[in-house]
Amino acid sequence: MAKYFNPFTISVDYSNGKISEIAPIQCHLVDLKSHFSDRKAVEKTLSSGLNPLIYEVYEAFQPFMSGHLNFGTTILNPGKIAKEYFFTKGHHHVRDCGEIYTFFKGKGIFLLQTKNGETAEMPLKAGTTIYVPPGWAHRMVNVGKEELISIFCYDAAAGHDYSSIERTGFAKLVVERNRKTQIIDNPNFSI
Ligand code: PAN
Ligand code: ZN
Numbered sequence: 593m594a595k596y597f598n599p600f601t602i603s604v605d606y607s608n609g610k611i612s613e614i615a616p617i618q619c620h621l622v623d624l625k626s627h628f629s630d631r632k633a634v635e636k637t638l639s640s641g642l643n644p645l646i647y648e649v650y651e652a653f654q655p656f657m658s659g660h661l662n663f664g665t666t667i668l669n670p671g672k673i674a675k676e677y678f679f680t681k682g683h684h685h686v687r688d689c690g691e692i693y694t695f696f697k698g699k700g701i702f703l704l705q706t707k708n709g710e711t712a713e714m715p716l717k718a719g720t721t722i723y724v725p726p727g728w729a730h731r732m733v734n735v736g737k738e739e740l741i742s743i744f745c746y747d748a749a750a751g752h753d754y755s756s757i758e759r760t761g762f763a764k765l766v767v768e769r770n771r772k773t774q775i776i777d778n779p780n781f782s783i
Contacts, residue, residue: 608741614652619646623681624646626758647666649667650665662750667739668732670736670737679733681757682731685750686752689746690723690725690726695740700734702730703730703731716742761781763781
């Protein structure tokens with residue numbers, strides 16, 4: 593008889609999003625070099641010796657496994673490169689599937705876009721739950737002064753397509769202008 597997969601628990605620290613049983617994946621500025629719109633500002637920061645941690649992801653499943661749900665937390669630090677707020681890389685899923693995020697700390701904007709050119713932007717704060725339908729690339733942006741922390745869940749066999757976003761960019765940028773958060777069109781976006 594086939595052995596069933598053993599049920600398990602993890603411990604999420606809701607004050608900081610960390611999960612004690614899991615080693616986080618870290619994403620520093622150098623990993624997002626080609627994603628920020630002001631490349632000169634990125635180079636200037638890196639060449640001054642700074643390479644800030646932009647976000648960490650704690651994932652229950654690595655590698656991805658069919659039939660399971662992957663879940664975990666993302667901790668996106670506050671900060672900006674030039675006028676643009678820190679964000680996650682953003683991706684499409686290789687195998688189209690939905691995803692749920694619940695935010696429990698911080699303030700942000702969730703950016704979504706389809707390969708047809710449709711876009712959506714959702715404000716985020718503690719208590720916001722977002723359903724990302726299949727087909728929508730997604731990125732979160734931290735527009736607050738503290739970490740933006742969320743818990744996510746999606747098909748563990750979905751896979752991530754980062755290359756489409758690296759090629760096209762996101763249609764919208766989230767920037768600070770005149771001390772206000774603004775969502776503007778990305779002049780370098782192309783489908
Ligand atoms: C999340 C993201 C996580 C980091 O787990 O992977 O927030 O964002 P990037 O993967 O875009 O760097 C998710 O959406 N998984 O599918
Ligand atoms: Zn995803």
